[in-house]
Structure formats: structure tokens, C-alpha cells
Amino acid sequence: MAPISPRTRRPARVAAVISALALVACTTACGGADDDTASGGSSAENFSFLAINENTTIAKTLTTLSQKECATQNTAQPLEIKNQAQASLDQQLQLLAGQGALPQLFTAANAPSLTSQLAGNGSVLDAASVSEGVLPAASSTIKSLYDGKQLVLPTELNIEGIWYNKKLLADNGITTPPATWDELVAAFAKLQAAGVQPISQAGKGGDGWGVTRWVGNYILRSQGPDALKKVADGQAKLTDPQYIAAADAIAALGKAGYFGKSPTSIDYATALNTFLTGKAAFIYMGSWALSDFNDDTKNKIGVDNVGFLKFPAVTGGVGTADQMPANVGTAIAISKKGYEGDANTQAWVKCIVDNYGTVALRDSSQITGFATDAGVEVPALTKEIQTEIGNVQTSVLWFEAYFSAKATTISQGNGGLLGSGQLTGEKFMQTVTANLG
Numbered sequence: 037m038a039p040i041s042p043r044t045r046r047p048a049r050v051a052a053v054i055s056a057l058a059l060v061a062c063t064t065a066c067g068g069a070d071d072d073t074a075s076g077g078s079s080a081e082n083f084s085f086l087a088i089n090e091n092t093t094i095a096k097t098l099t100t101l102s103q104k105e106c107a108t109q110n111t112a113q114p115l116e117i118k119n120q121a122q123a124s125l126d127q128q129l130q131l132l133a134g135q136g137a138l139p140q141l142f143t144a145a146n147a148p149s150l151t152s153q154l155a156g157n158g159s160v161l162d163a164a165s166v167s168e169g170v171l172p173a174a175s176s177t178i179k180s181l182y183d184g185k186q187l188v189l190p191t192e193l194n195i196e197g198i199w200y201n202k203k204l205l206a207d208n209g210i211t212t213p214p215a216t217w218d219e220l221v222a223a224f225a226k227l228q229a230a231g232v233q234p235i236s237q238a239g240k241g242g243d244g245w246g247v248t249r250w251v252g253n254y255i256l257r258s259q260g261p262d263a264l265k266k267v268a269d270g271q272a273k274l275t276d277p278q279y280i281a282a283a284d285a286i287a288a289l290g291k292a293g294y295f296g297k298s299p300t301s302i303d304y305a306t307a308l309n310t311f312l313t314g315k316a317a318f319i320y321m322g323s324w325a326l327s328d329f330n331d332d333t334k335n336k337i338g339v340d341n342v343g344f345l346k347f348p349a350v351t352g353g354v355g356t357a358d359q360m361p362a363n364v365g366t367a368i369a370i371s372k373k374g375y376e377g378d379a380n381t382q383a384w385v386k387c388i389v390d391n392y393g394t395v396a397l398r399d400s401s402q403i404t405g406f407a408t409d410a411g412v413e414v415p416a417l418t419k420e421i422q423t424e425i426g427n428v429q430t431s432v433l434w435f436e437a438y439f440s441a442k443a444t445t446i447s448q449g450n451g452g453l454l455g456s457g458q459l460t461g462e463k464f465m466q467t468v469t470a471n472l473g
Contacts, residue, residue, distance in 0.1 A: 078377060078378065079113070079378050079379065079380050079381075080113065080140065080374065080378055080380070080381060081113070081114075082113060082114050082115070082116035083109070083110070083113040083114065083115050083116065083140055083141070083380070083381060083384045084116045084117075084118065084139035084140055084141065084374075085098060085115070085116070085117050085118070085139060085140070085141040085142065085368075086118050086119075086120055086128075086129075086132075086138075086139045086141070086142035086143055087117055087118065087119050087120065087143060088119070088120055088121070088122040088125055088143045088366070089119050089120070089121055089122065090121075090122045091122075091143070091366045093191075093396065093400050093402055094143070094191050094366065094368065095117050096399070096400065097191075097392060097395050097396045097399065097400065097402075098115060098117065098388070098392075099115065099117070100395050100399060101387065101388065101391055101392065101395060102114075102115040104395075105387060105390075105391040105395065106384065106387040106388070106391065108383075109380070109383045109384045109387050110384075112380045112383070113380035113381065113383075113384060116139075118139065120143070122143075122146065125143060125145065125146055126145045126146050126147060126150050129142065129145055129150065129154065130150070133154050133157065133159045136373065138159055138371040138373070138374065139371060139374065140370065140371050140374035140375060140378070140381045140384070140385075141368055141369075141370060141371070141374075141384075141385075141388075142368065142369055142371070143366060143367075143368060143369075144187075144188045144366075144367040144368060144369045145369075147441070148181045148182060148437075151182065151187050151188065151369060152182055152183065152185075152187065154369075155182075155185065155187050158372055158373075159371065159372060159373070160187055160369050160370065160371070160372060161187075161369075161370040161371065161372040161375050161376075162185055162186060162187060163186045163187060163188060163189055163369075163370055164185070164186040166189075166370070166385050166386065166389055167186050167189070167389065168389065169389045169390055169393070169406050169407045170186070170189070170190060170389070170405055170406060170407075171190075171193065171405050171406065171407060171425065171426065172428065172429055173193060173195070173360065173362055173405070173425050173426075173428035173429070173431050174190040174193045174362075174364055174404075174405025174406075175405075176362075176428070176429070176430055176431040177190070177193070177362045177363060177364050177405075177431040177433070178190060178364055178367070178405075180265075180431065180432070180433050180437075181364075181433070181437065187369060188364065188367035188368060188369050189367060189368050189369075189370070189388070189389065189392075189405075189406075190364040190365075190367055190404060190405025190406065191364075191365070191366060191367060191368055191392065191396065191402075191404055191405075192324070192363075192364055192365025192366055192367070192402065192403070192404055192405070193362065193364055193365070193403055193404055193405035193425060194322040194323045194324050194362060194363050194364075194365055194403070195322065195323050195360050195361065195362045195421065195424060195425055195428065195431075196249065196320070196321065196322040196323070196347075196360075196361040196362065196363075196434070197320070197321075197344055197345055197346050197347055197360075197361065198220075198318055198319070198320050198344075198345040198346075198347060199311070199318070199319050199320075199321050199325075199329075199342055199343065199344055199345070200213065200317055200318045200319075200342075200343045200344075200345055201311070201314060201316075201317050201318075201337055201341055201342070201343075202340075202341045202342070202343050203314075203337065203341045204227070204232060204314065204317045205223070205227075205317060208226060208227055208230050208232060208317075209226065210223050210226065210227075213343060213345050214345070214348060215348060215349075215357075216348050216349055216350075216351065217254075217257070217285075217348050217349065217350045217351065218351060219348070220348050221289070223317075224289065224292070224294045224318075225292075227317050228292070228293065228294065232316075232317055233296050233310070233315060233316040233317070234294040234295075234316065234317055234318060235289070235294050235295050235296070235316060235317070235318045235319065235320075236295075236296065236302075236307045236308075236310040236311045236315070236316035236318070236319045237250075237295050237296075237299055237302070237307055237319060237320060237455060238299070238302050238303050238304045238306070238307040238452075239295065239299030239300050239301075239302055239451055239452025239453075239454075239455045239456065240299075240300055240301055240302055240303045240452055241303075241448075241449060241452075242445065242448050242449065243302075243303050243304045243307075243448070243451075243452075244447075244448040244449055244450065244451025244452045244453075244454075244455070245434070245435075245436070245447075245448045245451060246304070246307060246320060246451065246455075247286065247290075247295065247299065247451035247452060247454055247455035248434075248435045248436065248447050248448055248451040248454075249320050249361070249434060249435060250286045250289070250320060250455075251282055251283050251286050251435055251451075251454070251464075252264065252361075252433075252434050252435025252436075253347040253361060253435075254282040254285050254286060254350060255279060255282040255435070256347075256355045256359065256361075256432050257347060257348070257349055257350040257353045257355040257356075257357070258278065258281070258282055258350045258352070258353040258354070258355065259278055259279070259282075259353070259354065259355065260353075260354040260355050261355055261359045261430060261432045263279075263355075264432075264433060264435065264437065264438060265438065267279075267438065268438035273469065274465040274468055274469045274472075275462075275465050275466055275469050279465060280461050280462050280465050281461070282461070283454065283460075283461030283462070283464050283465050284460065284461030284462070285461070286454055286455070286461065287454050287457060287459065287460055287461045287464070289455070290454055290455040290456050290457035290458075291457030292457075293457070295455040295456065296310075296316070298456065299452050299455040299456050300452035300453060300455075300456050300458075302452075307319065308321070308325065308328060309334075311337075312328065312329075312334055312335045312336060312337060313336045313337070314336060314337045318345075322363070323403060323421050323425075324365070326401065326403070326415075326417065326418050326421060327401055329342050329417055330401070330415045330417060330418065339415065339416075339417050340416075342417060344417075344420065344421065344424065346358070346360065347361065355432075358428075358429075358430070359430045359431070359432050360424070360428045360430070360431050360432065361431070361432055361433070361434060362425075362428065362431035362432070362433075363433070363434065364405055370385060389406065392404060392406050393405075393406030393407055393408040394406075394408045394409040394412055397412050397414065398412045401414065401418065403418070403421065403422060403425065408422075435447065436448065439468075439472065440471075440472065440473045442471050442473065443468060443471045443472045443473065446467060446468055446471040447468045450464055450467055450468070
């Protein structure tokens, strides 16, 4: 699932209490739409959603909608939720699609290429026609993943950047957040000289994505927002000099010790805790961590001391800091067969698009790619990030977004070595390239 987002890196959410009202829970073995949908009936008996066990927020939000905002739609077509293990989701989707039995709504495939394939086969609806309430930043991210098509609905919208400890910076004479790469590196040097760890970043095993994010963003700032797509399309190589230069820039941070003494032994939870306990000044992270930043039992530096910094511009680069790294996390797709010709399903989808964002934010503090009711009260930091998201016009993807599963594993597994200075930028890029397939 890494090609979609780093969603498995977050602590598991508290499981929702799912109402028995209009809800059918199934085991992993369950699959397929109800009989009316599969047989081409004019209206399915139930509105079916295939969820993954690892994400409880979507099921919780849909259940709330079925009881409140979408109660009318639920009366006409009761909500039915079936559960599937994330690890076997793609296999199950292929099986159901082959049987013509995809539920009306389902968790999008872990691999974006599979969702595109299903759309090409006529199994997935192009959601552009039902996406009036989708934010521009989410739409841009989705289209980047799916070759210009809006194939999914964004039940999450995460932006990424560099978060910093305001007090640590101020105490060490850094009075304004760094605006350029050179200023940022100078701040790292100043903090280290004062005995402060500049960056907390995971580099253990698959958590090495924390380091490879720096590589990807440097490439995008230096070479422009389409730089990684050019690699995917065969117009450029990661081993080209300008791409190696980006990896070398991050390797230099590692060699200087800016990621800490041993990033290869640091996992996601440890890295986040190091930042939240004031032991490091910066961390690259996504907005999914807002729940941790807003949790005073975890955040010992205080939420008022957490600042957000866009990945800065690189001298001579053609990318800009306004091109925001983003992902849509666990997205949902719509069965074309289940949607077309079924007025009740169409009404359900419209109600979800109109109301999901507000309910998820209100009840789960989840920022989504949907428009929300301005009256929902959220913490100040969350509000700041909502504003950032609302201002995004162009989003960019993470380093491994276009990689195969194998190349993603290799890249992230070597991230810690790059961040500890044990691997040169050239060697890192050669290793990843050899596994792109």
C-alpha cells in the first residue's frame, strides 16, 4: 500500500462502535455486491461498502451519515458494510471485478495502477461527475495518481511538510522559519553546534520513507513538479546527474549527523516521540499527525509550539514551495455498474460527497478532501492546516508514488542508510533504479 500513502505509519485509531442499524458485518471471506446489483437489477437492496479492517474512520463516518445526514437515503437503500484485510484487498477487488460483483462503494486498491486498470475495464466510475464538493488540492492529487482522471473520492487529504519546535528555534537565535534550503541547512548547523538534534526522522526498515521524502521533495523543488513523472514515463532516470544531486544533498545531511546518531534504528513512533518531547527541532511529517500534535498526553512541547513549514525552495530550482506534497490516504472508489441506473445509489453518493467532510472532521478530527461546514470547531493548528490545504492549487506526490511495490520497499529500506551517511546519493539512486522494473 505504500504507493498510495504512508497511512500504515500512523497509530491505529480507536475502533468505532458500529451501530447494528442497517449494518451487516462480514469477515474477510465476504465479498461482492448483493444479488440485485450483481444481476443488473434497477436498484440494489442495500448500499454496500467494502471497508478495510485497518481503517475504522470511514465505516464510522458512513454509519453516522446513515443515521443522520443521509437517513433518507439509508431508508431507501440501507447501508451494508463488509470488511476486508488490507493486505488482501487488491486480490479481492480483482476477484469481485472479474465476477461483476463489486459493491457500489469500496476502498480503492493499494496500487493506483490496479484502480486505473479496473476503470479501463469499465468496473470503476470516473468520479469527476460526482466530485463537485471535492477540494482543488484533493482533485489535483487524485489526477496526479490516475493519469488525469478523478477515479476516487478523498476520505482523507494529507499535506506534508517540515514541522518545527518554535521554542527550540527561538532559544537558539532562529527568529524566523527558514524560507530556502540554504537557510534550512544553516539552521541545522546552528542547532547542532548548540547541542540540539536538528531533525528527528525514522530510518528503520520500511519507515525509511521519512528520509526518502526529503529526497523526493528536493527533486521536485530543483527539477519541477513533473520530475518524478518524467522518470515514470522514461523521459529521465534517477541516475541522471540532477537527480543524484538531490540524493547527495540528503546524504550530506546524514553525514553531518543532522538526522541524529543512528536513524537506521529509529522507527516511526520513536521519531515522532523524539520531536514531541522536545529532543529535536524539526521533523518531516504529514498532517495525519495532527491528532498527535493536538494530544497533550503525547505532545510535551505544547501544540502552540508546533509550526508548519513548506518544504523550501532550492537555489536555482524550477519548483516552488507552493507546490504542496499531498496524498489522499485511504480513498474510496465507486462501482460503475452499481452506480449507473440506480437512483438510490446515486442519491447515497451525492449525500456522501455533500456531508462526509463535515462529519469526519467533527467526529474524528479527520481532514478530508471534501468541502466542510465552516461552523465545525477545530484546534488552532488544525485550522491552520485546513487553510494551507484550501490554498493549494498544485499538489505533488511523494518519492515512491510511481514505483513498483518492490522498488518502494528497496527505496524505503535504504532511506535510513542515506540518512545516516552510510550511503552516497549515487549509490542510493543506483540501487533504487535497479529495482524499478
